[in-house]
Amino acid sequence: MPAAVVRAGNEPAQGGAKGAPLVRAEGLGVRFGELDALIDVDLEVGAGEVVAVIGPSGGGKSTFLRCLNLLEPPTAGRVYLDDELIVDADAQQFPIGRRLTALRRQVGMVFQSFNLFPHLTALENVTLAQIHALKRPEAEAAARGRELLARVGLSPQADKRPMHCSGGQQQRIAIARALALDPRLMLFDEPTSALDPELGIEVLDVMRELVRDGMTMVVVTHEMAFAAEAANRIVFMADGRVVESGPPERILREPQHVRTKRFLEAVLQR
Amino acid sequence: MSEVPEYVVRLLDGVRFTLILTVGGFAIGAVLALPLAAARRSSSRVLRLAAIGYVETLRGVPPIAWLFLLYFGLAQVDIRLSSLTAGVIGLALIAAAYLAEIYRAGLRAVPHGQLEAARAVGLGSVRIYRHVIGPQAIVTVVPPAAAFLIGLLKDSALASLIGVPEVTGLALRLTQQEFDGLAIFTAAGIIYLALSVPLATFARWLGTRLSARLAFG
Numbered sequence: 001m002p003a004a005v006v007r008a009g010n011e012p013a014q015g016g017a018k019g020a021p022l023v024r025a026e027g028l029g030v031r032f033g034e035l036d037a038l039i040d041v042d043l044e045v046g047a048g049e050v051v052a053v054i055g056p057s058g059g060g061k062s063t064f065l066r067c068l069n070l071l072e073p074p075t076a077g078r079v080y081l082d083d084e085l086i087v088d089a090d091a092q093q094f095p096i097g098r099r100l101t102a103l104r105r106q107v108g109m110v111f112q113s114f115n116l117f118p119h120l121t122a123l124e125n126v127t128l129a130q131i132h133a134l135k136r137p138e139a140e141a142a143a144r145g146r147e148l149l150a151r152v153g154l155s156p157q158a159d160k161r162p163m164h165c166s167g168g169q170q171q172r173i174a175i176a177r178a179l180a181l182d183p184r185l186m187l188f189d190e191p192t193s194a195l196d197p198e199l200g201i202e203v204l205d206v207m208r209e210l211v212r213d214g215m216t217m218v219v220v221t222h223e224m225a226f227a228a229e230a231a232n233r234i235v236f237m238a239d240g241r242v243v244e245s246g247p248p249e250r251i252l253r254e255p256q257h258v259r260t261k262r263f264l265e266a267v268l269q270r
Numbered sequence: 271m272s273e274v275p276e277y278v279v280r281l282l283d284g285v286r287f288t289l290i291l292t293v294g295g296f297a298i299g300a301v302l303a304l305p306l307a308a309a310r311r312s313s314s315r316v317l318r319l320a321a322i323g324y325v326e327t328l329r330g331v332p333p334i335a336w337l338f339l340l341y342f343g344l345a346q347v348d349i350r351l352s353s354l355t356a357g358v359i360g361l362a363l364i365a366a367a368y369l370a371e372i373y374r375a376g377l378r379a380v381p382h383g384q385l386e387a388a389r390a391v392g393l394g395s396v397r398i399y400r401h402v403i404g405p406q407a408i409v410t411v412v413p414p415a416a417a418f419l420i421g422l423l424k425d426s427a428l429a430s431l432i433g434v435p436e437v438t439g440l441a442l443r444l445t446q447q448e449f450d451g452l453a454i455f456t457a458a459g460i461i462y463l464a465l466s467v468p469l470a471t472f473a474r475w476l477g478t479r480l481s482a483r484l485a486f487g
Contacts, residue, residue, distance in 0.1 A: 069390055071386055071389060071390060098394070101392045101394050104389060104391070104392040105391070105392030107390075109387075109390035111383060111387060111390075115383035115384060115386060116387070117384065117388075117402055117406075118406065119405045119406055119483065128391070128393075128402075129391035129392055129393055132393060132401060133391060133392040133393050174387075177391065178390070181391060
């Protein structure tokens with residue numbers, strides 16, 4: 001049944017997309033000097049879809065994620081948000097100024113190293129962009145901030161500085177900070193990699209809740225259990241390319257490419 | 271007031287000029303240093319080189335030469351500045367060069383992830399510097415900036431050579447009017463100390479307070 005094999009390898013969005021594509025990357029490439037960090041990546045993420053991106057370090061996962069919220073300008077390809085062309089590297093078109101900040105507000109980002117603002121309390125971390133980017137009145141921003149901190153289980157930490165919170169708490173504050181802008185898409189860049197396994201669990205729990213609430217998410221992760229149960233689709237990247245993608249059960253149980261098999265063996269045999 | 275010798279009273283008259291030179295030069299320089307530091311970090315090569323050129327030129331020539339240039343040099347092309355104006359402008363231009371480098375070091379001390387996180391939540395550059403990068407950079411900036419301010423207080427004495435009647439300038443004049451040189455310059459020294467010691471104390475207090483606020487300490 002060679003046809004079935006071909007079909008299986010070529011239908012990344014099948015069974016995953018719940019709606020129209022929210023974000024779409026076409027032929028995305030990033031070149032740092034002589035190094036190709038990302039090569040010809042095509043990916044669609046439908047509204048409400050959860051995509052887990054797995055693969056070896058240095059394989060382009062983070063670079064890809066950073067292209068989606070325009071932290072890294074691609075050197076090739078295009079990015080669409082709602083079918084609207086927002087970046088066209090081939091035509092040297094990049095959003096700047098207000099358009100750039102307005103686009104970024106629609107996309108929340110959670111970093112591996114949290115990157116909380118150390119001079120602000122947890123609550124202030126969550127309200128800063130609401131007040132200065134969204135122009136929400138302070139009282140409204142604070143109310144929303146407290147609500148989000150409660151949602152990630154951190155009401156008691158509202159007035160503490162990040163330094164006085166555990167790593168898991170810090171990452172949950174970071175999630176609340178990203179959610180405060182009511183983003184349509186959440187990007188997670190190895191959100192648990194800097195955490196002890198026990199602290200990682202509290203972060204993953206919050207992420208599972210977001211999945212249940214229907215948030216559209218792209219998650220770069222090494223947490224295979226999370227990818228297996230929470231994602232609609234897994235994308236395996238290595239050497240700057242998408243090697244294969246598909247439903248979690250297929251990618252994890254019957255990977256088609258040697259590169260994927262090798263990676264999964266190494267990860268799952270720990 | 272009979273206990274206070276006359277030369278002390280006359281020296282104290284110069285304190286306001288010393289303060290105008292120091293505070294004025296520092297304040298103007300501190301503002302001018304902002305665009306300089308921004309240019310130094312700019313992605314434009316031309317701006318970067320221009321900023322480096324300015325900083326190195328201002329730091330590479332003795333301050334007294336700049337004061338002479340502004341006061342005597344400009345007069346030759348019919349731009350006549352008062353000695354006090356020339357003094358303040360000269361010190362401000364020099365302060366801008368030094369402070370720009372101090373700002374740059376402060377900005378570099380803020381981790382890159384802070385910039386990315388601020389961008390990711392949709393803040394524009396001005397707000398990023400005002401609310402995220404600036405408040406963190408200032409902790410690194412305050413101690414060297416305070417040290418520079420104290421240095422500037424002492425450098426303000428150079429303005430005596432273009433005729434500003436600040437403390438040192440007055441001390442020089444008084445010695446020429448047959449007052450006792452040892453006593454006069456000792457008094458002048460004490461005046462400078464009385465100005466710089468509180469300044470240093472305040473700077474130390476501010477530095478500690480700021481680092482405590484950032485919970486780095």
